[in-house]
Amino acid sequence: MGGDGKKHKWKIFFHRSSTESKLEQKTPPKEFICPISKLLMSDPVVVSSGQTFERVAVQVCRKLNFTPILEDRSRTDFSTVIPNLAIKTTILNWCDKSHIEYPPVPDYASVESLVHELMVPQVEEKIRVSEEELLKAVEDNLPVIFSHAATDFGPRVNHFNSGSSEESVIIGGSPSTPLPFTIRPTCFSSYSSSSIEIREIKIQSPGGSISEEEELLAKLKSNEVFEQEEGVTALRSITRSREEARVSLCTPRLLSALFSLFPSRYAVVQVNAVASLVNLSLEKGNKVKIVRSGFVPLIIDALKGGSSETQEHAAGALFSLALDDDNKMAIGVLGALQPLMHALRSDSERTRHDSALALYHLTLVQSNRAKLVKLGVVPTLLSMVKWKTGDIASRVLLILCNLAVSVEGRTAMLDADAVGCLVEMLRRNELESESTRENCVAALHALSHRSLRFKWLAKEARAEEVLKDTAESGTERAREKARRVLLMMRAAGEEEEGLGGDSVLESGGLTRTQYRVGGWTNVNPTTF
Structure with missing residues (x-):
């Protein structure tokens, strides 16, 4: 009876070992998992810094200009991307051996959402460190x-x-x-x-x-x-x-x-x-x-x-x-954005112009763009370009171009009817300089970035006729931007017919399929 008991115990132990072996076989090795998407890689690529990622994850990071810091605190370099055929073959062989389906291509929107979540703590950490250093300098x-x-004297010239x-x-x-x-x-x-x-x-x-x-x-x-x-x-x-x-x-x-x-x-x-x-x-x-x-x-x-x-x-x-x-970033962290916005309304032309140029350069940084949007400045800026004339309007338009690069800025501008405002400015043909016209078209170009929502708003504002006129009679830069906007509107219209309204992402009016095609990239309007 003691021998039977020992035999029974040995059988239970052997059965558990077999289960663990099967689980280990179906759990993919760590090197098969994308460090960003946390999924089994479908199309692995190796980047310049040596790490391997899912291709879609790299595309999202490059589009958002985001450089993730991995768990081992190593940084990444996405400047070069090469298919990692060796690891892909190994993953497929592992799938066959484990009797599981090959991994599908990840949904672009889902990966983009994950990357946005990764960006928040890194940006907050960077800002927090900068704030600590800067505020310490102020305290010192x-x-x-x-x-x-005690003896005063009259004012000097x-x-x-x-x-x-x-x-x-x-x-x-x-x-x-x-x-x-x-x-x-x-x-x-x-x-x-x-x-x-x-x-x-x-x-x-x-x-x-x-x-x-x-x-x-x-x-x-x-x-x-x-x-x-x-x-x-x-x-x-x-x-x-x-x-x-x-x-x-x-x-x-x-x-x-x-x-x-x-x-x-x-x-x-x-x-x-x-x-x-x-x-x-x-x-x-x-x-x-x-x-x-x-x-x-x-x-x-x-x-x-x-x-x-x-x-x-x-x-x-x-x-x-x-x-x-x-x-x-330091100037934005220390609170200069709101006073500069207020200075745009100064009685002094010099103060207005230098404040506008300061804001233009500060909004080249994403953290400052996000701060300005949260301050609710978009309607104010739009009203300024609508009623102001001359160089100040042109400079404020450049600030709006920078804001339109970010998803939150683009959304705020579309909500504030920036399309209608900019189209009306072009239609009136009362702009005092060609540079103002170019900046106006550049802002529309930034807003139109593969956005069905822009297409609907532009159609309502009858933008096509104005853009066609600019594409024929404007400066070289204005013509180029106007043609690009018209092409984007037509492409968005074709996608709308083929996909229906459900394909629009509420956050910025971007279509999910645009990313699978991979043919569009974000354009910085300040580079024209």
Whole structure:
């Protein structure tokens, strides 16, 4: 009886081992699973960084400009994609051996939804780290309010009035260029004896030879307001006329001294302090250094509450700093977007234009596009291009073009009847420049990206006749964009007839089948 019991136990153990063996046989090895879709790969491809993914997953990531970080914290490079025939054959052999069906091609929309879920924590982590670093820099550089001299004096004449028309330096660009290649804010000027008078301030030390930085620091750190004024006025003059001084004087000590003068209650001191920072920011190597020194919150305060001239320079500073890619997300995180939007309505033309250019460059980054859409700015921007004229309308159109690159921006613009607004602008033919017309067509082109919803809205606005006219009589860029929109409308119409309305994705008006064809890619409207 004891022997029978042992035999019975052995049979149970043997039966469990067989079950586990079958389960292991039907559980695919880890290398057969796509790290993104988490599914058995149907069409595996190897990418430049060496990993293997499902082809559809790579297509989605490239379309969304997303670089995932894998579980082992390794990064991916999708610049080259090659079919991994070896792993595909191995997967198919494993399926045959395991008596299971071959894996189907994953649904594009489902994979896209998965990738969007993966993007959220990575973006939040990146923003959180940036916020911690930036806010720490702000804490380390808290504004210092000097105890000003008890004896006050009358206001001094500001010899750096930025109202002169000769203070605008715009390089390149022709009447047909959508966005002039502006490399300096309009508040900056080179010296022009015919337009403004420069007050030369000689800083001399009785103790002998002292470096230029030391002489300026002595003035900037003084408790006497008139010496502070002399220091920032001299710094502004030096950094405007001498490019090499912008590099040599952008030191931690001088930036710290300049930082302390931003909240000054004396308008002349504050104006010249902000203007000096604009001049320093013109050098590419100084842009990141200035942002990391904690100046952005102070610039925002100056934009919101400074004098008219201070606001001009503050808008110019944000525009200049936003030209550096490493600063774009930081400026958005620190809260510049909403004040810049408000500055678009300023009485000062310079403030409006530099604010628009700052927003244009900031919206080249997805995180800033998402922030602006959440702020509900799309209807405001559309009303501005509808009623404003001239360069400001053209620049605001470029901001809308950038917003239309993202799904949320495109959806918000379609909800706000951007199609009808833009078509009506083209129909009135009252646009003051060809660049505005080009930007108008470019915005329509971004909105039309394989969208049946756009096709319906465009049909309702009778856009086809206007686009046909632009395709025949517009500039080369406008003609090209108009033709592309017409082609997309026709392609969307054919898909609508073949697929029916159920094929439209509510999130952005995109069809599911567009991705299986794989013939369309997102177009950045800022590259035309």
